[in-house]
Amino acid sequence: xxxxxxxxxxxxxxxxxxxxxxGTAGPAKFKAGDKVRIKNMPDIFYTRTMMYTRGAVGxxxxxxxxxxxxxxxxxxxxxxxxxxxxxRFRQQDLWPEYPVxxxxxxxxxxxxxRWLEAV
Amino acid sequence: MSNDHDxxxxxxxxxPAPMVEEISDFEALEIAVRELxxxxxxxxxxxxxxxxxxxxxxxxxxxxxxxAKAWLDPEYKKLCLTDAIKASFAVGVxxxxxxxxxxxxxxxxxxxxxxxxxxxxxxxxxxxxxxxRPILGFQPEWYRTPNYRRRLVRWPRQVLAEFGLxxxxxxEVRVEDSNQKCRFIVMPVRPAGTDGWTEDQLTEIxxxxxxxxxxxxxxxxxxxxxxxxxxAVNPAHPH
Amino acid sequence: MSSTTREEVLRHLTAVAELQPPVQxxxxxxxxxxxxxxxxxAYTRSPHDVGGEYDIPCDWSDEEPEAWGYRxxxxxxxxxxxxxxxxxxxxxxxxxxxxTTQYLxxxxxxxxxxxxxxxxxxxxHVTLTELINKIDEVKRxxxxx
Numbered sequence: 001x002x003x004x005x006x007x008x009x010x011x012x013x014x015x016x017x018x019x020x021x022x023g024t025a026g027p028a029k030f031k032a033g034d035k036v037r038i039k040n041m042p043d044i045f046y047t048r049t050m051m052y053t054r055g056a057v058g059x060x061x062x063x064x065x066x067x068x069x070x071x072x073x074x075x076x077x078x079x080x081x082x083x084x085x086x087x088r089f090r091q092q093d094l095w096p097e098y099p100v101x102x103x104x105x106x107x108x109x110x111x112x113x114r115w116l117e118a119v
Numbered sequence: 120m121s122n123d124h125d126x127x128x129x130x131x132x133x134x135p136a137p138m139v140e141e142i143s144d145f146e147a148l149e150i151a152v153r154e155l156x157x158x159x160x161x162x163x164x165x166x167x168x169x170x171x172x173x174x175x176x177x178x179x180x181x182x183x184x185x186x187a188k189a190w191l192d193p194e195y196k197k198l199c200l201t202d203a204i205k206a207s208f209a210v211g212v213x214x215x216x217x218x219x220x221x222x223x224x225x226x227x228x229x230x231x232x233x234x235x236x237x238x239x240x241x242x243x244x245x246x247x248x249x250x251x252r253p254i255l256g257f258q259p260e261w262y263r264t265p266n267y268r269r270r271l272v273r274w275p276r277q278v279l280a281e282f283g284l285x286x287x288x289x290x291e292v293r294v295e296d297s298n299q300k301c302r303f304i305v306m307p308v309r310p311a312g313t314d315g316w317t318e319d320q321l322t323e324i325x326x327x328x329x330x331x332x333x334x335x336x337x338x339x340x341x342x343x344x345x346x347x348x349x350x351a352v353n354p355a356h357p358h
Numbered sequence: 359m360s361s362t363t364r365e366e367v368l369r370h371l372t373a374v375a376e377l378q379p380p381v382q383x384x385x386x387x388x389x390x391x392x393x394x395x396x397x398x399x400a401y402t403r404s405p406h407d408v409g410g411e412y413d414i415p416c417d418w419s420d421e422e423p424e425a426w427g428y429r430x431x432x433x434x435x436x437x438x439x440x441x442x443x444x445x446x447x448x449x450x451x452x453x454x455x456x457x458t459t460q461y462l463x464x465x466x467x468x469x470x471x472x473x474x475x476x477x478x479x480x481x482x483h484v485t486l487t488e489l490i491n492k493i494d495e496v497k498r499x500x501x502x503x
Contacts, residue, residue, distance in 0.1 A: 003481075005441030012220035016204070016227030018300050020220070044402055046450050048298050050245055051403070052272065052410035064301055065228055074450035076443065084299055091294075095273050095410070101288050104237075107272055109296035142500045145468050149426040151492040152475050153433050159483050162440045170432050170439065223438030224445040245409030247453050248466075260421035263466055269413040281415060296409065346420045355425040 018067040025066035025081040029113055034060040036087060036116040046074050049115045057119055058089040061108055069112040082112040173217040178256035179327040181210040182304050187321035190309040203229040212254045225252045226300040233306045238291045240305045241279065241332030243271040244298060251302035255330055272296055282333040282344055305332040312338040377459050405461040406453035427467030434474045443477045451476050
């Protein structure tokens with residue numbers, strides 16, 4: 001199994017990662033303030049989209065960077081990239097028993113674009 | 120490499136010493152993997168030594184100093200919030216070290232989470248233990264535990280209370296689940312009682328616990344929460 | 359020496375019997391018709407995805423890492439530095455591929471180390487025979503005299 005072990009050093013030296021993937025994902029589909037739902041896609045073998053977020057509705061806080069998605073990067077594939085976003089949720093919306101005494105609590109975490117659908 | 124300087128050895132737990140001078144399965148595997156990697160030309164002993172040296176010199180002080188500088192300089196604070204990688208240079212951290220493209224596990228997208236009087240951040244990586252090592256050092260062991268990772272996202276105030284931190288109900292507790300390439304530190308609100316303090320004095324009270332978000336900075340509080348320590352059989356730095 | 363090995367074998371057979379699957383069906387695999395969608399997702403879950411699971415308040419503690427643990431950490435990072443793998447491949451192998459039992463049962467840096475050993479074999483830098491022989495050689499070097 002041959003693969004170019006110098007590839008990442010070539011593309012990322014002096015830039016960093018994820019900076020080395022800047023410009024490779026095309027236009028971002030979402031922007032800060034957009035309301036999104038987390039898709040419940042099949043996640044056989046590997047996922048970094050936590051189960052506790054599936055089906056939840058949140059708001060895009062910021063588009064962070066472009067990068068290969070973990071589903072691909074986990075097998076060393078870095079030829080395609082997607083935009084990533086921090087999405088913010090109300091804790092009241094994530095957990096049925098979250099105390100109403102704490103109405104303002106939130107949670108935010110990051111998703112690649114494929115996991116988000118507009119609401 | 121130490122996680123912090125506050126190990127309370129008097130209350131530590133020591134595992135029983137082995138009966139004979141032998142190595143564990145893990146020690147044998149570690150040697151085997153390293154020697155094979157070098158024999159097969161995957162990396163050199165010098166590579167291993169250089170990265171070890173990098174890892175031995177990281178710790179929480181640069182992140183603490185970043186916060187202290189931000190408290191004293193509104194322009195620097197703005198930089199921390201818009202380009203934390205660039206802001207890191209001012210505290211001696213070049214995120215591209217030691218490889219020239221960053222550390223493989225920590226990447227190069229640091230974000231600073233700004234606390235306000237009505238918003239408090241706390242960081243977890245529910246999937247593993249992602250942590251901004253180049254500016255904060257190694258994670259405490261509790262940060263890696265399934266227990267912290269299970270509970271912080273769903274019962275944050277209960278977990279924070281166990282660390283001695285209780286916040287008013289109307290304050291927004293914002294949990295950051297660090298699950299991709301971004302890395303996070305918390306910038307707490309500058310506490311009362313620090314008027315006229317120097318950068319060094321302020322740096323001292325921004326502990327690692329404050330930078331994760333399980334503690335708030337306080338005048339006079341210069342160490343992390345005191346916890347019992349399980350000691351290693353063969354630690355990296357024998358005491 | 360052989361009685362020590364036999365004792366180890368018998369202890370091993372007892373220990374592995376204590377590692378049970380989440381749903382106990384004695385002696386055989388479940389029928390497909392017994393497999394609900396919930397069970398399918400539970401079995402095929404990524405073990406590292408623990409956020410929101412129930413757990414009890416615990417006594418927080420800290421741990422002084424073993425020297426081998428830090429060396430293993432350095433090895434995994436240097437393997438990535440020199441392009442053998444990237445961190446995401448490591449996370450998959452270290453936190454998901456090995457399954458829930460090993461994920462919860464092995465020391466933290468033990469999983470880092472196992473994934474480093476695994477990548478050498480998976481990417482065919484080393485055959486399993488070479489790895490086994492090297493482990494054996496290292497153990498013999500450290501045998502008490």
